[in-house]
Amino acid sequence: MPYEPYFTEEHDQLRNMIRKFVEKEISPFVDEWEEEGIFPRSVFSRMGELGLLGLHYPESVGGQGGDYFSGLVLAEELNKCGCGGLPMAIAVQTDMATPPIYKFGTKDQHERFLKPALKGEKIAAIGISEPNNGSDVMGIQTRARRVGDEWVINGTKTFITNGTRADFVTLVTRTSDDPGPNGISLFLVETNRPGFSVGKKLDKVGMRSSDTAELIFDNVRIPHENLLGEEGRGFYQIMWQLQGERMIGAAGAIGCAEHVYEMALKYAKTRNAFKQPIGNFQVIAHLLAEMKTQIEVCRELTYATAYRFSKGEVPSKEISMTKLAAAQMGHWVADRALQIFGGNGYMDEYPIERAWRDSRLARIGGGTDEIMKEIIAKQIGL
Amino acid sequence: MSHWMFTEEHEMFRKSVRAFIEKEVVPNVEKWERDEETPRSLYKRMGELGYLGIKFPEEYGGSGLDLMMEAVFTEELAKCGAGGVAAAIGSHTSIAMTNIWKYGSHEQKQKYLVPGIKGELIAALAITESSGGSDVSAIKTTAKRDGDYYILTGSKTYITNGVNADYVIVAARTREDPVHRNVSLFIVETNSEGYSVGKKLKKLGWRSSDTSEIFFENVKVPRENLIGNENEGFLYVMKNFQYERMTMALGCIGAAEKALELAIKYSKERIQFKQPLSEFQVIRHKLVDMAVDIEKARNITYRAIYLYNKGENCVTEATMAKVYATEMVNRVADQALQIHGGNGYMMEYPIQRIWRDARIQTIGGGTTQIMYEILTKRLEIL
Numbered sequence: 001m002p003y004e005p006y007f008t009e010e011h012d013q014l015r016n017m018i019r020k021f022v023e024k025e026i027s028p029f030v031d032e033w034e035e036e037g038i039f040p041r042s043v044f045s046r047m048g049e050l051g052l053l054g055l056h057y058p059e060s061v062g063g064q065g066g067d068y069f070s071g072l073v074l075a076e077e078l079n080k081c082g083c084g085g086l087p088m089a090i091a092v093q094t095d096m097a098t099p100p101i102y103k104f105g106t107k108d109q110h111e112r113f114l115k116p117a118l119k120g121e122k123i124a125a126i127g128i129s130e131p132n133n134g135s136d137v138m139g140i141q142t143r144a145r146r147v148g149d150e151w152v153i154n155g156t157k158t159f160i161t162n163g164t165r166a167d168f169v170t171l172v173t174r175t176s177d178d179p180g181p182n183g184i185s186l187f188l189v190e191t192n193r194p195g196f197s198v199g200k201k202l203d204k205v206g207m208r209s210s211d212t213a214e215l216i217f218d219n220v221r222i223p224h225e226n227l228l229g230e231e232g233r234g235f236y237q238i239m240w241q242l243q244g245e246r247m248i249g250a251a252g253a254i255g256c257a258e259h260v261y262e263m264a265l266k267y268a269k270t271r272n273a274f275k276q277p278i279g280n281f282q283v284i285a286h287l288l289a290e291m292k293t294q295i296e297v298c299r300e301l302t303y304a305t306a307y308r309f310s311k312g313e314v315p316s317k318e319i320s321m322t323k324l325a326a327a328q329m330g331h332w333v334a335d336r337a338l339q340i341f342g343g344n345g346y347m348d349e350y351p352i353e354r355a356w357r358d359s360r361l362a363r364i365g366g367g368t369d370e371i372m373k374e375i376i377a378k379q380i381g382l
Numbered sequence: 383m384s385h386w387m388f389t390e391e392h393e394m395f396r397k398s399v400r401a402f403i404e405k406e407v408v409p410n411v412e413k414w415e416r417d418e419e420t421p422r423s424l425y426k427r428m429g430e431l432g433y434l435g436i437k438f439p440e441e442y443g444g445s446g447l448d449l450m451m452e453a454v455f456t457e458e459l460a461k462c463g464a465g466g467v468a469a470a471i472g473s474h475t476s477i478a479m480t481n482i483w484k485y486g487s488h489e490q491k492q493k494y495l496v497p498g499i500k501g502e503l504i505a506a507l508a509i510t511e512s513s514g515g516s517d518v519s520a521i522k523t524t525a526k527r528d529g530d531y532y533i534l535t536g537s538k539t540y541i542t543n544g545v546n547a548d549y550v551i552v553a554a555r556t557r558e559d560p561v562h563r564n565v566s567l568f569i570v571e572t573n574s575e576g577y578s579v580g581k582k583l584k585k586l587g588w589r590s591s592d593t594s595e596i597f598f599e600n601v602k603v604p605r606e607n608l609i610g611n612e613n614e615g616f617l618y619v620m621k622n623f624q625y626e627r628m629t630m631a632l633g634c635i636g637a638a639e640k641a642l643e644l645a646i647k648y649s650k651e652r653i654q655f656k657q658p659l660s661e662f663q664v665i666r667h668k669l670v671d672m673a674v675d676i677e678k679a680r681n682i683t684y685r686a687i688y689l690y691n692k693g694e695n696c697v698t699e700a701t702m703a704k705v706y707a708t709e710m711v712n713r714v715a716d717q718a719l720q721i722h723g724g725n726g727y728m729m730e731y732p733i734q735r736i737w738r739d740a741r742i743q744t745i746g747g748g749t750t751q752i753m754y755e756i757l758t759k760r761l762e763i764l
Contacts, residue, residue, distance in 0.1 A: 004692075265761075265763060268763070279763060279764065280764065285754075285758040285763045285764050286751070286754040286755075286758065288758070288761070288763045289754045289757035289758050289761060289763060290754065292702075292757065292761055293682075293702045293705060293706055293757065296682060296698075296699070296702050297678045297679070297681065297682045297702065297706050298678065300681035300682045300684070300685045301677060301678055301681040301682075304385060304386065304387075304681050304684070307386055308386055311386075318677065321673070321674045321677050324674055325674050325677075325678055370667070373666070373667045373670040373671070374666075376670045376673060376674065377666040377667070377669065377670050380646065380669070380670070380673050381646065382646065382649075382650075382660050382666045382669060382670075
């Protein structure tokens with residue numbers, strides 16, 4: 001049934017289509033991809049073929065012309081596939097590395113980067129964090145210097161999702177020695193340029209089906225037309241980009257939590273102890289009710305905020321609140337589900353331990369809980 | 383910008399209610415708390431301003447506005463800082479009179495709703511008995527048909543407005559069986575013969591509202607004072623609980639906002655270790671946690687009202703809103719008191735009252751435990 005005013009019947013149809021796709025083409029392979037620490041490149045091209053990578057982009061740049069909520073549908077449903085890694089990699093492609101190209105890029109950049117990304121022909125990554133700078137974006141040290149018609153980039157980025165095989169990186173660099181926000185600019189950097197290398201593939205506690213890497217830029221030369229948006233405006237551009245990243249992160253956390261809740265509910269009804277299903281015990285039943293309440297509470301916060309975002313507002317206070325609340329909720333729900341599963345929950349054989357590991361990242365990536373609180377603190381007059 | 387569900391008109395109304403509360407309620411709160419009642423004059427004044435009939439039809443002297451408008455009023459009233467005042471007015475308009483509006487006859491509306499909306503008569507709702515609180519089906523008060531009258535026998539307790547009410551809507555058993563189909567609602571005038579009020583009950587909080595036991599000793603109630611159909615009272619009570627729970631959630635949001643406002647103000651003024659408390663990161667983040675908690679409660683509550691306003695089933699959402707918002711206001715008030723330190727423990731500071739008043743919210747209108755029991759059924763956990 002349509003979920004007014006956020007979702008229409010078209011969204012429901014889209015949801016069903018994605019659900020089928022996930023059940024048939026993603027979920028059966030998740031264990032294998034988790035084991036391998038990466039999923040096949042063909043998932044990008046297949047999703048591109050199905051039009052799933054450009055749901056909320058206009059047709060003029062190769063998207064489907066849907067609204068913002070169609071992107072939320074994808075994030076929610078993909079996060080029910082049985083792992084967080086793959087959905088995160090796709091979210092980087094659809095909602096993190098590409099929105100700045102659409103918003104700030106030239107027509108030429110739309111052709112060269114955005115269109116192939118939405119088709120799934122080119123894999124995108126977003127490069128913000130560095131070994132010495134995570135939360136402190138203004139302090140990044142990767143340096144781009146103008147030499148004639150080119151820029152020369154030096155530095156190292158880390159924790160880069162899709163990093164081992166990205167075809168291009170939406171890269172945050174420093175273009176001036178003056179400290180502060182005005183010395184930061186964005187570039188689109190192809191990874192086949194001389195001087196670019198993948199330092200190492202990083203081993204992670206969760207999100208294992210997504211490849212994460214350290215990227216090294218050693219005198220990488222790119223043409224001036226790869227500058228994304230205005231020189232010196234990169235800090236503001238990336239702060240805008242992070243809003244969308246946080247929204248989609250919240251939607252993902254909700255999709256995952258819903259999936260985890262369903263598994264816990266099913267387990268509670270089928271697992272017997274003391275001659276009855278454990279779900280019959282009031283503490284377990286109430287815990288499940290509380291889990292579902294937390295999910296719905298965060299869902300409403302997310303949708304209400306997304307609604308404003310979809311209308312062109314950027315309510316950064318509410319977005320930060322949404323991201324913080326949903327990320328915390330997601331991990332809490334996974335933790336409680338693991339408890340309901342008991343010893344089985346601790347075993348790799350059951351899907352809960354992965355959800356527990358994967359959901360932990362949401363409280364760090366896209367801005368930590370603590371950074372969210374700093375942002376909100378300023379906005380509420382502290 | 384505020385939540386998208388509110389229009390310009392809602393916001394203008396919010397401003398005028400806020401101004402009224404600041405000017406005519408806040409300065410009197412201390413006195414009313416000492417008096418242990420909200421004076422009749424406040425009902426009269428609110429009646430004059432149209433605050434008691436926001437959602438009621440114009441035909442009966444109401445304003446015929448949407449529930450979002452009344453939601454604005456409920457939130458703002460709670461910001462007066464005394465839960466008792468909000469309880470007294472809320473019991474009158476939302477909890478008691480709503481039953482007449484929804485299920486009463488035209489004559490009943492003329493006789494009771496019209497003067498109630500004007501603030502000339504005070505209404506109360508009487509369900510709870512000493513033997514049945516959470517278990518509504520266990521009430522023992524009976525109404526026996528005798529010609530053109532019903533004869534009421536029994537007693538009720540914890541009745542808000544119990545001392546001052548001019549009429550009380552009473553739930554009484556009209557037959558033995560079957561359970562849930564044996565209760566009816568009556569409008570009982572408090573000057574009826576055999577009707578008496580016990581002593582005013584002393585309470586931990588909500589002191590500016592009068593609470594009492596009431597007794598029925600063969601009270602003759604005319605047949606035309608039966609609300610709706612005989613034996614359908616349980617259904618009406620359950621239906622109206624949805625609205626009551628939403629208004630309680632709204633009140634909690636308003637009260638929590640007030641607590642946060644007081645805590646932020648205090649944290650900026652209070653100097654320790656040569657700087658305002660608000661400069662300490664643990665305090666700032668604590669305040670943010672409070673703000674996020676409020677926002678979470680707000681969004682699930684608005685969702686419930688949105689559905690209710692549209693006439694859709696909202697039992698799950700209203701229950702979640704009630705449980706989340708009432709627990710939330712306790713957390714927020716407690717943290718606000720903590721930020722006030724020793725001063726927070728002193729009667730001189732208003733935060734202690736918000737803290738005391740919050741405590742009833744997870745009990746009245748259905749305890750947190752009852753809310754989770756309802757959810758376990760609604761969510762098919764049990």
